[in-house]
Amino acid sequence: MSQVVLITGASSGIGKSIAEFLVTKGFTVYGTSRSPKVSSDNGVQFLALDVTKEETVSAAVDQILKAEGRIDILINNAGKGITGPLEEIPEEELKSIFETNYFGPLRVIKAVLPMMRKQKNGLVINVTSIAGYMGLPYRSAYSATKGALSLTTEALRMELKEFNIKLTNVAPGDFATNIASGRYHAPLLEDSPYAKNYGKSLSLMDEHVDHGEDPQKMGEAVYAIINTKEPEVHYKVGAFMQKISVFLKGVLPGKMYERLLLNHYKL
Structure with missing residues (x-):
């Protein structure tokens, strides 16, 4: 009997790649989005679910349980x-960003x-971000939401160990997706004291996404995690320099690491 997977935010980007990859590996995959345009696509069955609305979370989980009788794997990807x-x-x-990126995943976890x-x-896999390991300029709120989810996962792993429920974080770096189009951008105001540096940082962020990794790598990484008997607490997926940046954060003095970030963002 194939394992049943629920993955949020599966209509595009990383979520879509993970969902479709797992279908090819024989999983029964239910993907969600706030307003699905189709009932199924490339083997992924779609349900309406808005992680900020508890009633839609409960309805989607109930629908899967009625159809399949179980949910083996939750992948919290919506964000x-x-x-x-x-x-x-x-x-x-x-x-709003905390409602979606932090409280949203917790609602779905509580439901399953x-x-x-x-x-x-x-098994619960929370898709966080390499940005959640560090405070990044002009991405402070995003870093905060992903860092909070990562730490909560660490704690919840220990709470759920006695029930044989496993949790892990997988933190992607920059991937070539349409995430930039869905971001909230504070307006770049000409008279803002931050105009020059914020403008430079925005251009650099968009360039990183445009030249990001193939999102199928996330599908492969998630599949490997599912097939690991005892998953690690944290996984990182992305370019070498992005992954090494997390290591450097742990070993360098704070001000030295800060200088590296300032130089990277040309600030």
Whole structure:
């Protein structure tokens, strides 16, 4: 019997690549988006789910359980980006990014845990970000949401160990997707004191995405994690320099690492 996978944010980008790759490996895959345009695509069955609305989360999980009787793997991938000088990002946008990137995944986890406990097994993979390991200029809120999810996963792993439910983080670097089009960008204002440096950083961020890795690598990485008996706490997927940056954060003095980031972003 094939394992049943629920993956949020599966209509495009990394989520779509992961979902379709798992279909080719024989998994029964349910993908979600806020407003699915089709009921199935390339073997992925689509359901409506908005991670910021608990009623849609419960409805989607209930629908899968009625059809399949189980959920073996949850991949929390739904999320959005946000950029801007923190001073100029409206408070409602800061709250919104946490609702989607942090509280959203927690809602879905809470919805599947009762069934996973009943099954006495389950796997939750939270898609975080290499940006969650460090505070990045003009991406402060995004880094904060992904860092918070990563730390919460560390704690939840220990809480759920007795139920044979495994959790892990997989942190992608920059991938060639359409994520930039869905970001909230604080307006680049000509009279802003941040105009020069924010403008440079925006251009650099978009360039990194345009020249990013093939998203299928995330599908391969997730498949490898699923087939690991005891998954690690953290996985990183992306270009060598992005992965090594996490290592350097742990070994370099704080100010030295900060200088590396300032030089990278030409600030």
